[in-house]
Amino acid sequence: MKNVSxxxxxxxxxxxxxxxxxNGGSKHPFHELRKTAIEEFESLNFPTIKDExxxxxxxxxxxxxxxxxxxxxxxxxxxxxxxxxxxxEFTTLVFINGKFSAELSGTNKKTKDAIITNLSDAIKxxxxxxxxxxxxxxxxxxxxxxxxxTAFTNDGTFIYVEKGKIIExxxxxxxxxxxxxxxxxxxxxxxxxxxxxxxKVVEIYAGLNSNVYFNNSITEIVAGESAVIEHVKIQDExxxxxxxxxxxxxxxxxxxxxxxxxxxxxxxxxxxINSRFNGTGGECxxxxxxxxxxxxxxxxxxxxxxxQPHCLSHELYKGILTEKSHGVFNGKIYVRPDAxxxxxxxxxxxxxxxxxxxINAKPQLEIFADDVxxxxxxxxxxxxxxxxxxxxxxxxxxxxxxxxxxxxxASDVVHSIKITQVRDRLEEMLADKLL
Amino acid sequence: xxxxxxxxxxxxxxxxxxGINLKVNKGEVHAIMxxxxxxxSTLAQVIAGKEDYEITGGEVLFExxxxxxxxxxxxxxxxxxxxFQYPVEIPGVSxxxxxxxxxxxxxxxxxxxxxxxxEFLTMVKKKMGLxxxxxxxxxxxxxxxxxxxxxxxxxxxxxxVLEPKLALLDETDSGLDIDALRIVANGVNKxxxxxxxxxxxxxxxxxxxxxxxxxxxxxxxxxxIKSGDKTLALELEEKGYDWxxxxxxxxxxG
Numbered sequence: 001m002k003n004v005s006x007x008x009x010x011x012x013x014x015x016x017x018x019x020x021x022x023n024g025g026s027k028h029p030f031h032e033l034r035k036t037a038i039e040e041f042e043s044l045n046f047p048t049i050k051d052e053x054x055x056x057x058x059x060x061x062x063x064x065x066x067x068x069x070x071x072x073x074x075x076x077x078x079x080x081x082x083x084x085x086x087x088x089e090f091t092t093l094v095f096i097n098g099k100f101s102a103e104l105s106g107t108n109k110k111t112k113d114a115i116i117t118n119l120s121d122a123i124k125x126x127x128x129x130x131x132x133x134x135x136x137x138x139x140x141x142x143x144x145x146x147x148x149x150t151a152f153t154n155d156g157t158f159i160y161v162e163k164g165k166i167i168e169x170x171x172x173x174x175x176x177x178x179x180x181x182x183x184x185x186x187x188x189x190x191x192x193x194x195x196x197x198x199x200k201v202v203e204i205y206a207g208l209n210s211n212v213y214f215n216n217s218i219t220e221i222v223a224g225e226s227a228v229i230e231h232v233k234i235q236d237e238x239x240x241x242x243x244x245x246x247x248x249x250x251x252x253x254x255x256x257x258x259x260x261x262x263x264x265x266x267x268x269x270x271x272x273i274n275s276r277f278n279g280t281g282g283e284c285x286x287x288x289x290x291x292x293x294x295x296x297x298x299x300x301x302x303x304x305x306x307x308q309p310h311c312l313s314h315e316l317y318k319g320i321l322t323e324k325s326h327g328v329f330n331g332k333i334y335v336r337p338d339a340x341x342x343x344x345x346x347x348x349x350x351x352x353x354x355x356x357x358x359i360n361a362k363p364q365l366e367i368f369a370d371d372v373x374x375x376x377x378x379x380x381x382x383x384x385x386x387x388x389x390x391x392x393x394x395x396x397x398x399x400x401x402x403x404x405x406x407x408x409x410a411s412d413v414v415h416s417i418k419i420t421q422v423r424d425r426l427e428e429m430l431a432d433k434l435l
Numbered sequence: 436x437x438x439x440x441x442x443x444x445x446x447x448x449x450x451x452x453x454g455i456n457l458k459v460n461k462g463e464v465h466a467i468m469x470x471x472x473x474x475x476s477t478l479a480q481v482i483a484g485k486e487d488y489e490i491t492g493g494e495v496l497f498e499x500x501x502x503x504x505x506x507x508x509x510x511x512x513x514x515x516x517x518x519f520q521y522p523v524e525i526p527g528v529s530x531x532x533x534x535x536x537x538x539x540x541x542x543x544x545x546x547x548x549x550x551x552x553x554e555f556l557t558m559v560k561k562k563m564g565l566x567x568x569x570x571x572x573x574x575x576x577x578x579x580x581x582x583x584x585x586x587x588x589x590x591x592x593x594x595x596v597l598e599p600k601l602a603l604l605d606e607t608d609s610g611l612d613i614d615a616l617r618i619v620a621n622g623v624n625k626x627x628x629x630x631x632x633x634x635x636x637x638x639x640x641x642x643x644x645x646x647x648x649x650x651x652x653x654x655x656x657x658x659x660i661k662s663g664d665k666t667l668a669l670e671l672e673e674k675g676y677d678w679x680x681x682x683x684x685x686x687x688x689g
Contacts, residue, residue, distance in 0.1 A: 384523070384525075386523045387523045387524075387525045389484075389485055389486070389507060389523075390519065390522070390523040390525065390577075391525070391528075391533065391537075392484070392506070392507040392508045392511070393483050393484065393507050393508075393510075393511055393516075393517050393519075394508075394511055394533065394534075394537035394593065394597065395508050395511035395512050395537045395538075395540045395541040395544070395597065396508055396533075396536050396537055396540050397508050397540060398506065398508065400536070400540070401508070404528055404533075404536070405525070405528070407527070408525060408526060408527025408528045408576075409527060411527040412527065
């Protein structure tokens with residue numbers, strides 16, 4: 001591993017280049033946030049396996065590179081991006097190598113019900129909304145990666161839905177990378193549903209070639225009172241890439257947020273998904289699926305903060321691990337003293353398909369209230385040989401029988417996604433990857 | 436159709452089948468009876484291709500082909516079907532999808548065209564009636580949450596859809612109440628033809644009141660010690676398996 005303090009200096013010196021590249025953006029008040037974040041970054045250390053939250057995930061491979069924070073140009077066409085998208089009719093935002101491509105995206109901007117736009121425009125056009133929320137939930141004072149991503153915030157997606165409005169057409173956001181090797185990107189998303197508003201959004205991360213790159217993304221999701229949000233994140237990065245993401249959800253009274261976190265790609269992947277109930281009567285679903293092979297490491301850390309009474313959370317994470325791959329599931333449910341009548345259900349199930357595959361599962365319940373219903377559990381198993389024989393004895397070939405069983409294992413997570421086109425595509429992707 | 440010659444099988448070092456000989460022609464129904472632990476289920480599973488067994492001798496020919504050389508799926512595609520003693524629950528795989536995939540795999544192997552969705556559904560509807568399967572069971576995950584009777588009916592339903600040449604029914608009768616037994620037996624009888632064959636593996640004679648066998652074989656301690664027609668089953672029912680054991684002892688002494 002490289003000298004970490006040298007690497008920090010590298011990123012800090014990169015910040016100067018980055019500032020210069022912002023075309024006057026460094027004069028905008030928003031830039032204060034970047035500057036504060038880089039200062040915080042200076043005083044923070046990258047996590048090591050001595051940190052409890054990073055015990056099973058050694059990030060040193062990410063620290064072995066001097067990633068350049070830049071946005072290489074690209075000649076990707078509309079046809080190239082088509083296969084990553086779900087439906088032509090969806091509101092579409094495409095980012096190539098971290099940069100918004102108006103040409104490849106749809107024309108949706110501001111309507112009377114909602115703002116759906118790229119972040120760098122939103123910073124200029126809706127500074128008060130950005131100022132109110134951005135950086136308020138993903139804490140850049142605690143974690144070096146979050147600080148780094150915040151400091152290098154350049155573009156991403158801003159969704160803002162007005163009070164009481166329902167945006168039925170899902171938003172699909174593609175972060176596609178085909179850039180020069182050793183580039184780092186900091187996609188930044190802010191999704192806000194005002195009181196009683198609703199929307200659905202899908203983030204897709206993918207790479208077109210095998211270059212080593214680093215996506216360090218942050219998504220902040222704000223659900224106002226009685227708001228309903230469905231959030232899907234599909235991580236299908238190139239297999240030599242790194243992906244670290246931080247999703248922070250805040251939920252006001254009676255809001256309902258569902259998060260689906262699907263992972264196929266990446267060499268080293270860490271997803272943090274946290275939700276906090278700020279009001280009573282909220283409901284939160286955190287579901288996840290990870291399918292790993294080779295020497296991939298996929299680490300999912302979730303935390304649901306039951307800070308208020310009468311809230312309900314469901315969590316189901318399923319992992320399918322093959323070859324020498326490594327999975328981590330760390331799911332914390334925190335029930336604060338006031339959070340009476342909490343219902344929290346958490347389950348993590350893993351299928352290990354080789355002797356060298358490894359899963360570290362750590363379900364955690366921390367309960368400080370006494371009138372609650374909470375369950376959690378983790379299982380690790382292998383493919384059911386009896387079921388395999390049963391299918392084969394009906395004439396189904398061994399490979400297909402295996403794929404059928406693995407698919408069946410994953411199916412309840414896939415079927416829990418409500419956007420039909422996404423569900424159908426995931427079924428195809430799974431079938432593709434399993435056969 | 437099926438010819439088993441001096442088949443010897445070990446499980447975890449213990450010899451379970453000690454030289455089985457059996458010949459089944461098309462159009463025939465054979466019953467294999469015997470006390471628990473005699474090797475009946477082992478025989479059925481070895482024919483279907485379960486891999487937990489060590490075959491130490493003998494051969495199994497199916498229409499002249501060496502069955503033991505074939506993978507379980509290829510045995511099914513050749514026309515062998517095992518109705519499981521304990522049908523496996525497979526959450527997340529629907530009954531109807533299993534059947535469609537199975538049927539198309541078999542057809543593909545035989546160089547036949549795959550069935551389309553409409554054709555398949557029409558055919559399935561027809562076969563459901565044979566064992567009084569409900570639409571609800573058809574759409575549910577394979578055997579998941581089924582009662583014992585529903586599981587056994589589902590096995591016969593699968594048999595009806597896949598139309599095997601040789602069906603092995605492994606204690607399909609055990610645990611069934613008389614109504615369910617009649618439904619299952621009735622289904623099997625309707626599927627029976629001049630071109631296929633059925634081997635019933637059973638502990639009790641009752642099933643044979645409903646599916647009348649052409650031959651009855653008594654399996655005891657890994658060997659077929661007695662073969663006869665359907666009257667053998669009745670005799671067995673009347674005298675019990677102790678009679679068989681004595682018979683074996685007599686043979687040993689004699």
